[in-house]
Amino acid sequence: MLKRILLTARWIIGHRDGAHVVHENGVAVIEGDRVLFTGPAWDGEADERIDYGQAIVAPGFIDLDALSDLDTTILGYDSTPAWQKGRVWPESYVAAGPYEMYSPAELAFQKRFAFAQLIRNGITTALPIASLFYREWGETAAEFEAAAEAAEELGLRVYLGPAYRTGGQVVDTAGTIRAVYDAERGFQGLEEAAAFAAKVDGRAGGLVRAMFAPDRIETCTAALLQRTHAIAAEMGAPVRQHSCQSPTELRLVQEQHGCSPIEWLDRIGAIGANWLLPHGTQASERDFALMAHHGATLVHCPLVSARHGGMLRSVPKCRAQGMNIGLGTDTWPPDMILNMQVGMMTARISDGIDAIRSEAMFDAATLGGAAALNRPDLGRLSPGAKADIAVIDLRRCLQTADPVQTVMTATSGRDVRDVWIDGRRVMSDGAIPGFDPDAEFGRAQAQFDGLIAKYPERTLNHPPVEQIFDPSYRRL
Ligand SMILES: [Zn+2]
Structure with missing residues (x-):
């Protein structure tokens, strides 16, 4: 019984x-x-x-862009522009040879720590996201093996897949950002991700499932995304692709493909009902229409957008198109309730008080996530x-x-x-x-401090840490 x-x-x-x-x-x-x-x-x-x-x-909440990092985005809160503050690799760092700034043990710790924080905030299903800025290139199957173990031990429902990419962005001393590519490395990343997916899908009594995470649209080639689409469709696994999130991305996609990010996905046939698309803050009406046409899910992360002065325009417009909307935390704190609250405020700033009600945002955090994952048994x-x-x-x-x-x-x-x-x-x-919160937060802070100390290496012109992150008041 x-x-x-x-x-x-x-x-x-x-x-x-x-x-x-x-x-x-x-x-x-x-x-x-x-x-x-x-x-x-x-x-x-x-x-x-x-x-x-x-x-x-x-x-429980379903987090489609679930913070699984010791979040470095918060370092840029008052320190801009991003390309001068260690958020775009300078050419000198690429020439020196990018390297892993965390050890395997630190990568494993960071995911387990983050998973506990998601649970702390009532998130019961998570699709992890972390930065690649401090990585040698992409994420690894080894760290996701450790993540699967942590999820099973803590009891968090997860969809896991190492992020991979064909290219990255590089900034020159004049501040011009361009994309650099390594096609072979992209395919190696996908191969590793596919092998991991086959191995991990259904582990821990189904608590652990597979997902595919090609990182950001402007760093992927058509062939990489088309192959991702084919493999994921066959497995019934979700694909998460960051798109329509920054003006630089829009410019790079326009230069490379002569169209918008979603028009490009549509043209190359790499989009479908299992595609989850954060963040959409730069999407056009036509992009929204194409997402809706393909049944893709828009992953709305209200807090991280609002912190940087942006917002999705808009939740009511997307809903009117019949589009599925899910939510993601993406930044610290991984607080889905705070994200729903900011989502309500920004939607009303954008479209007026009558444009959205509380239940629409609550649906996005629960039923929207479940629909994105084709899981009528969740949310x-x-x-x-x-x-x-x-x-x-x-x-x-x-x-x-x-x-x-x-x-x-x-x-x-x-x-x-x-x-x-x-x-x-x-x-x-x-x-x-x-x-144990006391011990684990102490360790997390120490690891984070170690990473901050390495920022000069991948910041343009390599200034000392004090010049990268602008303090609030004078330090006496
Ligand atoms: Zn994101």
């Missing part, structure tokens, strides 16, 4: 007829790895009962769905008239109290078994 666990709370976000529903003072019943029931009351047997009281029992608490649950504590909240509106206005990721994934309680009262 499978173990039955009954959860009660002030608010249960259930699911009926294809949409989330709210049960006030309701119950959710877990049986094994699945949801058995949600509703106002349960008459049947239960092996264990947990009363969460003033809390929301919600479907909802309906009978038979996976028991992937985030419990959001409301004991310090003033307004609880509506649970989803409360999430948008009064909570943060730090209010996530318990997390269940695949029916397993992977976080309990903020504690993750096997993860």
Whole structure:
């Protein structure tokens, strides 16, 4: 007999007829790895009962661009332009020979640390993303083997695949950014990714699945993306391709192919319903129409865009096109609630208050992610769905008239109290078994400091660290 666990709370976000529903003072019943029931009351047997009281029992969040890095993007918050601040390789660094700035052990630590932070924020399904700036070239199967082990140990549902690319961007002393290519290296990366995918897909009772991550559209050739598309389609695996995210990318794609990024994917036949496209902030109406036509998912990462003065224009317009939208955290903190809140604000700044309501953003963080992954068993608490649950504590909240509106206005990721994934309680009262926050944050900071010390090597003209990152106030 499978173990039955009954959860009660002030608010249960259930699911009926294809949409989330709210049960006030309701119950959710877990049986094994699945949801058995949600509703106002349960008459049947239960092996264990947990009363969460003033809390929301919600479907766990699906993070399609899940921060799996000790995030270096935050270093550029007040230090611009990126090409002068170590975010584009100078020609001198390329000539000297790029190298891995983290050891294999550091790469493994960083992913496990990041996975714990995702769980901490109520994220139950994650497609990791990390920077390639400090890498020799792409990501490796070896570090993703370690990532698969970490996911299994911590209990996080993941889609894993090392990022690969044909090219990178290089900046000269005049500040001109150009693309450099190594076709053979791109195909080697894809081969390694395909072998890893075949090996890892379905591991840990299906908790670990494969994905393909060709890195950024302007660093990939048509042949690389076409072959990626063919292999991924055969496996039924998702492909994530960053596109329409920066003016430099738009210029490079225009120079190389004479069209926009999505027009190019459409032309070379490398796009489909299993394609996940972050970030879309530079996309045109025609790009959106093509994404919608192919059934691709736009991966919206509101926080990282807004921090850099940008926004998706717009969520309401994309929804009107019938496009599927999922969310990603992409930057520190990996807080999906904060991302939903910023997503609401930027959509309203762009299109007005009546253009979007809370449930649309909540859908994107749950059902949108599930649709992107073709997983009707995720992102909802309906009978038979996976028991992937985030419990959001409301004991310090003033307004609880509506649970989803409360999430948008009064909570943060730090209010996530318990997390269940695949029916397993992977976080309990903020504690993750096997993860000691004091020790692990100390180690993460030390590793991050070590990386910062290496910034001069891959920053244009190699200035000292103090000149790369502009401080806030004078240091006395
Ligand atoms: Zn991203």
